[in-house]
Structure formats: C-alpha cells, structure tokens
Amino acid sequence: MKKYISAFASALVLISCGKKQNEENKNAEDKSISVIKLTTEQVKNAGLETGNPTLRNIQEVLQLQGTVTVPPKSVVSISIPLGGYVKSTNLIAGMNVQKGQVLAVLEDMQFIELQQDYLMAKEKFELAQNEYKRQKELNTNKASSDKVLEQITTEMRTQRITMSSLEHKLTLLGINPKKLTVSTISNTIKVISPINGLVSKVNVNVGKYVNPTDMLFELIDKKDIVLTLNAFEKDVASLSVGQTVMAFANNSDTKKYPAKIAFINQSLNGDRAAEIICKVNVYNPSLLPGLFINAEVEVGNQKALTIPEDAVVRWQGKFYVFIDIGNNQFQMVEVKSGVKNEGFCQVASNELNNSSKIVVKNAYTLLMSAMNQDEQ
Incomplete structure (x- = not known):
C-alpha cells in the first residue's frame, strides 16, 4: 500500500513540474516574440519606416447585400378582355x-360580332333619336299623346346605353369606335x-x-428599378430614410451607383433582417432586375486613433502593431482593429497614443522576424 501511495505522489510531482515548465516555456515564448531586436543594417535592408498615430474623423461604413428589383407598379402583365x-x-x-x-x-369571330353589335346599336340609336325629335314636335302641337313620347324617349335612352356599353368594350380591345364603319370591320x-x-x-x-x-x-x-437590401436587426437603428447608399455589383466594386434609402420595412424576415428599399439616383442599364448587389452606407462620424492599414499585422487571429522603443528594438503590441477608411485603420490599445512611434511600413517584415526568433 505504501508503495502505491509513493508512486501516486511521484506522479503528482511530475505533473506539477510539467505544468510549471509549460508555463515557463509559454512565458518565454511570449517574451521572445514581444520584443524584436535588429541591427542597424537589418533595419535599413527591411525598409522600415515609423510614424505616429493620428486622430481622424472616422466614418463607420455598414455593408449591405441585396438585389435589384422592380416595384409592382412597374411590372405590367398583358392580357385581353376576350x-x-x-x-x-x-x-x-x-x-x-x-x-x-x-x-x-x-383574331377571332367574337371581334367581328362585337363590332357588328356596336354598329347596329349605333344605327338603332340614331333612328330612335330621330323618332324622338319627331314625336316631341308632334306632342308640342298636341298631335301626339304624352304616352307615345314617353315610350320613344325610353327607347332612345335604352339604345344609347347599349351603344355606350359596346363602345367601351371596343375601346378595351384597342378599337377606336369613332373610326369604325362597315368597311373597316376586322x-x-x-x-x-x-x-x-x-x-x-x-x-x-x-x-x-x-x-x-x-x-x-x-x-x-x-x-x-429599386435596390432591395437586407439589414440585420442590430443595424436597422443606424439607418434612416434619405441616407445615401453606394451600390456596386459583385463583379465590379470600382463602379458604384449612388442611391437613397426610400423605405425601411420595420418587419423582420426569417433571417432577422429588414428590407431596405433604395431608389437609384440615375438609372443605369447595367442594373438588371435580379442582379445581386452590394452596398455601403456611412452610419457614423467620430474622432478616433488611426494608423495606416499597412502598420497593422494579423497573427494567430489577433491584430498587432510594432512600437519603436529605441536602439533598433520594436515591441509587438496587440490592438483592437476597427473601421477602415481611406487607407487608415481605427485601432485601440492602452499602450498606444498619438505620440507613440510605430512602424508604418513593412511591418510584416518584423512579424516574420518575430516568428523566426520564436522558432529559434
């Protein structure tokens, strides 16, 4: 029993020593890659340049995707009444x-019949109208009864209704009733x-x-045409009617089409996104209905610490910059990368301010040196 207890204790000691050794190795590793020391010749050959972070007005750009669509009022279905x-x-x-x-x-026989009915109704109306005039004159001279005049008046009005109804039917078919004669029936x-x-x-x-x-x-x-874009619920509050949108196709991000937000659908779809309807400022034939489109919307403007995009390097899923600490030594500092605009990147770190001296050119050369030192 004592033998087993002794073996168990030895194992615990070994595990503890192993953990301690791993922590020391990790600390040594972090330390080895946190500061890179170069010779004057290496700095010259690497073409390193340094500069200071600057405070700039940063405009946050929201990325949206969608399609070119046509509103219902601009889609016309063509059919015929007969x-x-x-x-x-x-x-x-x-x-x-x-x-x-x-x-x-x-072509169809119905078209002939409809034109025939109209012309016959027109003739009957003219006949009834003439008879009405005659009966009215006779009634005035007491040569005709009021009852006869009422009957012919009703007949004339009935024929007028029939003729007017057929006239509208012909108009729906694209036939001009005023130009229709017996010789023009088609x-x-x-x-x-x-x-x-x-x-x-x-x-x-x-x-x-x-x-x-x-x-x-x-x-x-x-x-x-309009642009129908999708905005996730977290971004909808940043958008408003009248905002400018710069749209571009998937195959070309250099040619952009300015548009303005016209409507924002406050109802979210199954993907938890709202439809943003934008009207294009100037129509372009390249915007084909159904075309997939990307868009950028500026949703914020604030002062922030920025550095050139080339000064930021990415390693193991994190972002870093190199601070010149003097004597050809450069400290690798983790930063949080933010909005990118006009070649500059917003960064945040407790170790950075606008007086820090950082590497702004060929920063990736230093990253390679750091990795080489880590391997050695």
Missing part, C-alpha cells in the same frame, strides 16, 4: 419594346405595349388560343 387565337408575334424575352408598339395580333385586334420596357416573359406562340384570364406577356419598366 379570348382569341394568336395570329402573329415577334416578341422574345429580353427584347426592349416602346410604348405603342404592336406586341401581337389576335377579325383581328392588335395588342399594344402600354409602356417603354423590357419583355420579361412570353407565354404565347402563333396559333395558340388565349383566354381572357391568360397572361400573354410580362413587361418591366426598367427605369423604375
């Missing part, structure tokens, strides 16, 4: 059309584009019969 057969159409999805352009020609109608836009969908072909409920074409008014 069914018919497609006689001709040259449209292909992706084509641009002009307002008043013929999209398709449809079995076809033309489907006309109501806007200048892009053809996004074509659902017909020549010979197909379309019903009144069928959508023939879908047109998009591209000039009325």
Whole structure:
C-alpha cells in the first residue's frame, strides 16, 4: 500500500513540474516574440519606416447585400378582355419594346360580332333619336299623346346605353369606335405595349388560343428599378430614410451607383433582417432586375486613433502593431482593429497614443522576424 501511495505522489510531482515548465516555456515564448531586436543594417535592408498615430474623423461604413428589383407598379402583365387565337408575334424575352408598339395580333369571330353589335346599336340609336325629335314636335302641337313620347324617349335612352356599353368594350380591345364603319370591320385586334420596357416573359406562340384570364406577356419598366437590401436587426437603428447608399455589383466594386434609402420595412424576415428599399439616383442599364448587389452606407462620424492599414499585422487571429522603443528594438503590441477608411485603420490599445512611434511600413517584415526568433 505504501508503495502505491509513493508512486501516486511521484506522479503528482511530475505533473506539477510539467505544468510549471509549460508555463515557463509559454512565458518565454511570449517574451521572445514581444520584443524584436535588429541591427542597424537589418533595419535599413527591411525598409522600415515609423510614424505616429493620428486622430481622424472616422466614418463607420455598414455593408449591405441585396438585389435589384422592380416595384409592382412597374411590372405590367398583358392580357385581353376576350379570348382569341394568336395570329402573329415577334416578341422574345429580353427584347426592349416602346410604348405603342404592336406586341401581337389576335383574331377571332367574337371581334367581328362585337363590332357588328356596336354598329347596329349605333344605327338603332340614331333612328330612335330621330323618332324622338319627331314625336316631341308632334306632342308640342298636341298631335301626339304624352304616352307615345314617353315610350320613344325610353327607347332612345335604352339604345344609347347599349351603344355606350359596346363602345367601351371596343375601346378595351384597342378599337377606336369613332373610326369604325362597315368597311373597316376586322377579325383581328392588335395588342399594344402600354409602356417603354423590357419583355420579361412570353407565354404565347402563333396559333395558340388565349383566354381572357391568360397572361400573354410580362413587361418591366426598367427605369423604375429599386435596390432591395437586407439589414440585420442590430443595424436597422443606424439607418434612416434619405441616407445615401453606394451600390456596386459583385463583379465590379470600382463602379458604384449612388442611391437613397426610400423605405425601411420595420418587419423582420426569417433571417432577422429588414428590407431596405433604395431608389437609384440615375438609372443605369447595367442594373438588371435580379442582379445581386452590394452596398455601403456611412452610419457614423467620430474622432478616433488611426494608423495606416499597412502598420497593422494579423497573427494567430489577433491584430498587432510594432512600437519603436529605441536602439533598433520594436515591441509587438496587440490592438483592437476597427473601421477602415481611406487607407487608415481605427485601432485601440492602452499602450498606444498619438505620440507613440510605430512602424508604418513593412511591418510584416518584423512579424516574420518575430516568428523566426520564436522558432529559434
């Protein structure tokens, strides 16, 4: 039993010594990489340059993503009030059309019947109108009874209602009733584009019969596009209507499109994000509906300690700068990296102030030296 107790005690001593040794090695490691000492020649060859942190106005930039979309009022579904057969159409999805352009020609017996009914109603109305004038004159001279005048008045009004109703139906089909005569009756109608836009969908072909409920074409008014961006709930409070947004496509971050926030949806979606609707200042054909878009919004402006971005190095998931402590010695100090703007980076550290002398050029050379010293 004493033998086992002795062995257990020895093991505890070994473990304790091992932990102590590891802590000493770790401390030695941290110490070895915290200060780098170079010769004058090494400093010269490395091209190190030093400078001081500066206080600058830092604008925090919020990154957003979304798509180019078209508001519902700018998406037009083309259909007809009556069914018919497609006689001709040259449209292909992706084509641009002009307002008043013929999209398709449809034909059907119904079109003839409707024009016929209108012309007949028009003739009956004119006949009833003439009879009304005659009966009114006779009634004035007491040569006709009031009852006859009332009957012909009712007939005239009835024919007027019928004619007016058929007139509106013809207008819906794109037929001008004022120009319709017996000689101009046609079995076809033309489907006309109501806007200048892009053809996004074509659902017909020549010979197909379309019903009144069928959508023939879908047109998009591209000039009325908007940017629909997603902002997470933590960022929504930083945004407001009227803020300027700089948008750019995924394949090019150099060409930016200015826009303004028009609406902010206060209801969050399943991803805990709110939709931000932005109107583009100037329409650009490159902004195709459905295009994925990135955007930057400046949401803050405050003074902060900044250094050139090249002065900050990253190692083992943390950010560091090198302070020149004299005699060609440089101390590696951990910092918190913040907003980056115009080549400068916001940093925060208790060991840094605007009078600190830090390496602003070729800082990564010092990091390599620190790693080499650590390996040695």
